[in-house]
Amino acid sequence: MSVSAQDVAQLELVGAPEVPRQRRNQWVLRRVLVGIATLVALSIVIFAATQALPGNAAKEILGHDGTPAEVATLSRQLGLDRPIIVQYLSWAGNAITGNFGNSLAASEPVTTLLGPAILKSSILLIGSAVISMLIAFALGVLAASYRDRGPDHAINAFSFFFTAVPEFVIALWLVMLFGTTVFKILPAVSLIPPGAGALSDPQVYVLPVATLVLATVPYLTRLVRGSMIDAMESEYVRMARYKGLGERRILIRHALPNALVPAIQGMAQNLGYLAGGIVVVEYVFGFPGIGTALTQAIGVRDIPVVQATSLVLASFYVVVNLIADLLVVFVTPRLRTAG
Numbered sequence: 001m002s003v004s005a006q007d008v009a010q011l012e013l014v015g016a017p018e019v020p021r022q023r024r025n026q027w028v029l030r031r032v033l034v035g036i037a038t039l040v041a042l043s044i045v046i047f048a049a050t051q052a053l054p055g056n057a058a059k060e061i062l063g064h065d066g067t068p069a070e071v072a073t074l075s076r077q078l079g080l081d082r083p084i085i086v087q088y089l090s091w092a093g094n095a096i097t098g099n100f101g102n103s104l105a106a107s108e109p110v111t112t113l114l115g116p117a118i119l120k121s122s123i124l125l126i127g128s129a130v131i132s133m134l135i136a137f138a139l140g141v142l143a144a145s146y147r148d149r150g151p152d153h154a155i156n157a158f159s160f161f162f163t164a165v166p167e168f169v170i171a172l173w174l175v176m177l178f179g180t181t182v183f184k185i186l187p188a189v190s191l192i193p194p195g196a197g198a199l200s201d202p203q204v205y206v207l208p209v210a211t212l213v214l215a216t217v218p219y220l221t222r223l224v225r226g227s228m229i230d231a232m233e234s235e236y237v238r239m240a241r242y243k244g245l246g247e248r249r250i251l252i253r254h255a256l257p258n259a260l261v262p263a264i265q266g267m268a269q270n271l272g273y274l275a276g277g278i279v280v281v282e283y284v285f286g287f288p289g290i291g292t293a294l295t296q297a298i299g300v301r302d303i304p305v306v307q308a309t310s311l312v313l314a315s316f317y318v319v320v321n322l323i324a325d326l327l328v329v330f331v332t333p334r335l336r337t338a339g
Contacts, residue, residue, distance in 0.1 A: 140224025268324030
């Protein structure tokens with residue numbers, strides 16, 4: 001019988017017998033293989049979707065002045081006249097080595113074109129993730145500690161409000177409040193000159209990071225609150241109270257570690273949401289990241305760039321969820337030390 005990620009995550013909490021090391025290793029190996037299979041399936045979907053886009057890439061490059069003969073010649077040079085399966089296998093094989101071909105619009109390697117954009121988006125994503133996790137844990141623990149009292153009601157109201165507001169609306173509010181109408185203390189657009197370092201002007205990150213934080217904190221806050229409440233009502237916490245331990249020690253030493261398991265899965269979902277959210281946020285702020293590169297590539301039908309950016313975002317989501325599942329085993333002592 002196989003052991004699912006959710007099953008192994010609950011063993012430490014309910015006091016079930018330790019999972020034999022062999023079964024645990026089998027689950028880890030199976031989870032890695034599932035992740036690889038998912039990436040392969042996503043690559044097929046991405047390639048098929050880009051091939052299904054209307055128009056012809058060669059015609060887009062040549063413009064309206066391109067003759068049918070010139071379009072046919074360029075199509076052969078780009079390999080667009082080959083069977084779809086052959087094109088996919090060639091593209092997938094090159095992608096494994098990090099070779100996504102040349103941009104049709106910029107006439108330079110895709111990796112060279114996307115490298116700076118990925119770095120900027122990574123800074124934006126990691127900064128937003130770290131800040132949102134810290135705030136969500138603080139608010140979630142506070143709400144659980146004051147359950148059904150003033151702080152809990154205030155935090156729930158904040159969470160429900162920002163859950164209902166789309167990212168682009170939050171972005172526009174922040175621009176009006178801090179960039180244009182009210183205070184004018186931060187740049188309204190997050191422009192980084194070509195060739196400039198990713199951190200040459202840290203101010204351009206403030207509003208995009210704040211937008212992503214406000215969009216993602218509510219979900220994780222509610223998740224941490226629910227996990228903490230479940231942990232505080234468990235038998236081991238009641239036993240700790242019977243032994244006379246203080247509430248703060250019970251909260252930090254007993255409840256919080258056991259609330260990490262569902263929170264880790266929530267963080268993975270949050271990071272996946274952030275990876276998708278940066279496309280919208282970067283567009284609103286004009287931030288020169290991978291989301292902006294994707295929207296621009298779609299506009300000019302730059303297929304290699306569209307394929308590369310889509311695969312990078314999809315790979316990030318799969319890898320984050322894989323790491324989250326492995327962390328569940330790491331933070332659960334019974335699973336980590338099972339022999």
